[in-house]
Amino acid sequence: MHEVSIMQNALEIALEHMRRQNATRIHRIHMRVGALSSVVPEALEFAFDVVTQGTPAQGATLEIERVPAVCYCPACQIEFEPDGYFYECPQCGSLNVQIRKGRELELAFLEVSQQTADDRRQMTDGE
Ligand SMILES: [Zn+2]
Numbered sequence: 617m618h619e620v621s622i623m624q625n626a627l628e629i630a631l632e633h634m635r636r637q638n639a640t641r642i643h644r645i646h647m648r649v650g651a652l653s654s655v656v657p658e659a660l661e662f663a664f665d666v667v668t669q670g671t672p673a674q675g676a677t678l679e680i681e682r683v684p685a686v687c688y689c690p691a692c693q694i695e696f697e698p699d700g701y702f703y704e705c706p707q708c709g710s711l712n713v714q715i716r717k718g719r720e721l722e723l724a725f726l727e728v729s730q731q732t733a734d735d736r737r738q739m740t741d742g743e
Pocket residue numbers: 689690691692693705706707708709710
């Protein structure tokens with residue numbers, strides 16, 4: 617299942633950020649998953665439970681934000697949401713369009729803490 621390796625990568629990045637913050641626990645992981653990323657959010661959630669076993673992220677909340685696809689037609693200079701798998705401009709029918717959104721597959725932010733649950737902090741990924 618390719619979601620497992622994706623989640624493993626995301627977890628490694630999350631753990632690295634956690635250590636850099638001198639934190640010992642991960643409470644919340646927020647990911648952005650684009651509609652065109654070919655990732656199934658449900659499979660990602662399942663993979664998350666598996667790969668976090670025995671790590672500082674065990675029991676953490678995984679939040680998945682779905683990003684809809686957005687295409688742009690340079691000829692008509694319009695943005696549109698593609699229908700299914702064909703990125704065809706609804707106005708001129710051109711397939712020569714750019715994908716502006718929907719390929720995201722990223723760790724947006726984490727919530728980590730040191731020892732106690734009171735000491736939670738939020739960090740952004742810096743992009
Ligand atoms: Zn067009």
